[in-house]
Amino acid sequence: xxxxxxxxxxxxxxxxxxxxxxxxxxxxxxxxxxxxxxxxxxxxxxxxxxxxxxxxxxxxxxxxxxxxxxxxxxxxxxxxxxxxxxxxxxxxxxxxxxxxxxxxxxxxxxxxxxxxxxxxxxxxxxxxxxxxxxxxxxxxxxxxxxxxxxxxxxxxxxxxxxx
Numbered sequence: 001x002x003x004x005x006x007x008x009x010x011x012x013x014x015x016x017x018x019x020x021x022x023x024x025x026x027x028x029x030x031x032x033x034x035x036x037x038x039x040x041x042x043x044x045x046x047x048x049x050x051x052x053x054x055x056x057x058x059x060x061x062x063x064x065x066x067x068x069x070x071x072x073x074x075x076x077x078x079x080x081x082x083x084x085x086x087x088x089x090x091x092x093x094x095x096x097x098x099x100x101x102x103x104x105x106x107x108x109x110x111x112x113x114x115x116x117x118x119x120x121x122x123x124x125x126x127x128x129x130x131x132x133x134x135x136x137x138x139x140x141x142x143x144x145x146x147x148x149x150x151x152x153x154x155x156x157x158x159x160x161x162x163x
Contacts, residue, residue: 016041016049019056026056031066038070042077050074063094072106081114101131108140117151120144 016037019026029037034057041050054071061067068091075084088107092099104127111120124141131137 016046016053020049020052023056023060026053027060029057031057031061031064034061035066035070038074042074047074047078051078063090065091065094068094069103076106076110079113081110084110085114099130101127101134101137104131105134105136105140108137108144112144117144117148121148 019029019037026034034053038050038053038057041047041053051071051074054067054074057064057067058071068087072084072087072091075081075087085107088103088110092103092107095103104123108120108123108127111117111123120140121144124137124144128134128137128141
């Protein structure tokens with residue numbers, strides 16, 4: 001845990017680099033400690049090291065929910081939407097029946113950022129069926145409903161006649 005705390009300070013990016021250079025050192029960290037280190041690196045604006053640490057941790061813990069969530073968040077901040085989508089799908093699959101409304105909400109928003117509106121719509125409908133009382137999902141549903149209705153209206157052929 002001392003190594004994780006050391007990563008909180010920007011000058012200690014060397015600790016993170018040491019984990020990347022020596023996989024045996026990284027193996028000493030639990031997924032929770034990796035998540036904390038990634039958060040500290042992101043807070044210190046060291047996204048290059050945060051991504052590297054996430055990738056190395058994924059090799060050790062490929063289906064760990066903490067690693068998947070941390071990596072997805074880093075990708076969202078970096079606006080790497082395709083990678084964030086892939087990681088969120090993996091996270092939801094790893095969570096299985098215990099997938100969270102928050103995981104679904106992040107996926108829906110990432111899909112929207114990629115203009116994958118049909119996928120976002122299907123995802124929000126599925127998530128709302130599972131979490132009907134979630135206010136954030138309900139707001140996403142309403143926002144997508146309005147957006148899709150507006151797009152449908154724009155695409156309707158003109159009914160004006162040319163007399």
